[in-house]
Amino acid sequence: MAETKSYFCWVRVLDAKAEIRRAPVERYEGEIEWDSDWDKSRIRIRHGGRPPFITSSQSRQEVLPVWAAVPEVFGRPGADTVFDYGPAFNERTSAVKWLATPEGQVWEQDALNRFLMSFNAVERAASTQPVDPVCTGTFPAADWAEEFKKKHQRQPALPFFNHADLRLEPVGHYVDGRDECADLMVLKRQRSSHWDKIVAEAAGADAAAFTVFEETGLLSKDATGTAPTIALLRLRAAVIDAIEPSIYLFKRDRCLARPWTGCAALESMFSDRTLTNYPGHPTFPSGHATVAYVFAYLITAKRPALKQAAEDAAAAVALRREIAGVHFRSDSLAGQHLAQQMVKLMLDPNTNPSWKAFESLLSALDPAQAPIT
Numbered sequence: 489m490a491e492t493k494s495y496f497c498w499v500r501v502l503d504a505k506a507e508i509r510r511a512p513v514e515r516y517e518g519e520i521e522w523d524s525d526w527d528k529s530r531i532r533i534r535h536g537g538r539p540p541f542i543t544s545s546q547s548r549q550e551v552l553p554v555w556a557a558v559p560e561v562f563g564r565p566g567a568d569t570v571f572d573y574g575p576a577f578n579e580r581t582s583a584v585k586w587l588a589t590p591e592g593q594v595w596e597q598d599a600l601n602r603f604l605m606s607f608n609a610v611e612r613a614a615s616t617q618p619v620d621p622v623c624t625g626t627f628p629a630a631d632w633a634e635e636f637k638k639k640h641q642r643q644p645a646l647p648f649f650n651h652a653d654l655r656l657e658p659v660g661h662y663v664d665g666r667d668e669c670a671d672l673m674v675l676k677r678q679r680s681s682h683w684d685k686i687v688a689e690a691a692g693a694d695a696a697a698f699t700v701f702e703e704t705g706l707l708s709k710d711a712t713g714t715a716p717t718i719a720l721l722r723l724r725a726a727v728i729d730a731i732e733p734s735i736y737l738f739k740r741d742r743c744l745a746r747p748w749t750g751c752a753a754l755e756s757m758f759s760d761r762t763l764t765n766y767p768g769h770p771t772f773p774s775g776h777a778t779v780a781y782v783f784a785y786l787i788t789a790k791r792p793a794l795k796q797a798a799e800d801a802a803a804a805v806a807l808r809r810e811i812a813g814v815h816f817r818s819d820s821l822a823g824q825h826l827a828q829q830m831v832k833l834m835l836d837p838n839t840n841p842s843w844k845a846f847e848s849l850l851s852a853l854d855p856a857q858a859p860i861t
Contacts, residue, residue, distance in 0.1 A: 649830060
C-alpha cells in the first residue's frame with residue numbers, strides 16, 4: 489500500500505526583472521513516480537506546475553534535492569514577482585537549520601520574501617515482485633527494441649503453468665560441438681526457395697502457430713469465420729499469451745547475441761533495425777521454435793494421427809529462422825526443449841492453474857469439433 493508523508497519546502501518570491509530571471513531552467517533530478525520510464529534527463533518543471541512527488545528511495549536523506557526551477561517557470565509573462573521552489577526536507581527543523589547555512593543564505597539573498605511550505609507526498613510501497621534479470625550477456629543493450637523490453641513482466645490472462653518449473657540447459661548443451669556459424673552459412677543458400685515463408689513467419693509468433701495449423705490441415709486460409717477456425721484462433725491467442733513471458737524471461741537471463749553479431753559474412757535477414765521484422769531481443773531460446781513446437785505437441789496430444797505432420801511443421805518453422813540467419817540451431821533446440829516442458833505442465837490438471845479454461849480451449853483440437861478442412 490502507498491504511504492503518505494509530510495515534507496517541507498522553501499519557497500521564495502523574486503523580482504521578475506532581476507538578473508536571476510535570466511538564469512537557465514534546471515532539470516529535474518528526482519524520479520517521476522507515475523511514469524518511471526520517462527527519460528529523466530529531458531524532464532523539466534513546467535509553467536504553473538506543482539512540485540513533483542517524493543519517492544521512498546529519497547526519503548531517507550535529510551535534504552531532498554527533489555526539484556529546482558528558476559522563477560521563469562513559475563511566473564506569468566509580464567509579472568513583477570515570481571515564485572521559486574527551493575530544496576525539500578524531511579523535517580521542519582531541518583529546513584529551518586538549512587536556511588542558516590551558507591548555502592541557504594545564498595539561496596535567500598535574492599528573495600523579496602520567502603516562506604516554508606508543508607506538503608504531503610505519496611510514497612510508493614516497496615515492491616514484492618522479483619527484480620528483473622540483468623541482461624549482461626553478449627546481446628547489445630542498444631539492440632533491444634522497445635516493444636520487446638517488458639514482455640517478460642506481463643502477466644498472462646490465463647496462466648497455464650508456473651515459470652519456476654521450467655528449465656533450460658546451458659547453451660553448450662544444445663550446440664553439441666558444432667560450428668554454428670558454418671552451419672548457417674550453408675543454410676543461407678536455401679533462402680531463395682524459402683523466401684516467402686520466411687517473410688510471412690517473421691511477422692511473429694502468431695504466424696508460426698498458423699503454419700503448424702495449416703500444415704496439419706486444421707486451418708486453411710479459406711476457412712475464416714467458421715466456428716472451428718474461431719476456436720483455434722482463441723486457443724492460439726491464449727496459449728501464446730501464457731508462454732510468451734517465460735520465453736522472454738529466458739531470453740533476458742541468457743542474453744545471447746543474434747548470429748549476425750558473431751558470424752562474419754553471414755548477412756542475416758532482418759538484421760537492420762529499421763526493418764519491420766527486426767528481432768530486437770536476444771536469440772536464445774528461439775521464440776518461433778518454442779511457439780511452433782508447443783502447438784505441435786498440443787495437436788499430437790489431441791490427435792495422435794497428426795503427430796508427424798505437426799512436428800515436421802514445427803521443425804520447418806525453426807529451420808527457416810536458421811536459414812534466415814536470425815537464429816542458431818541451438819536456439820531452435822532450446823525452444824523445442826522448452827516447448828516440451830510447457831506442454832507437459834499445461835496438460836496436467838495438477839500443474840495448470842487454469843485447467844478448466846484450458847481444457848475448454850483445447851477442445852478446439854478435438855476431431856469432432858475441429859474437422860480438417
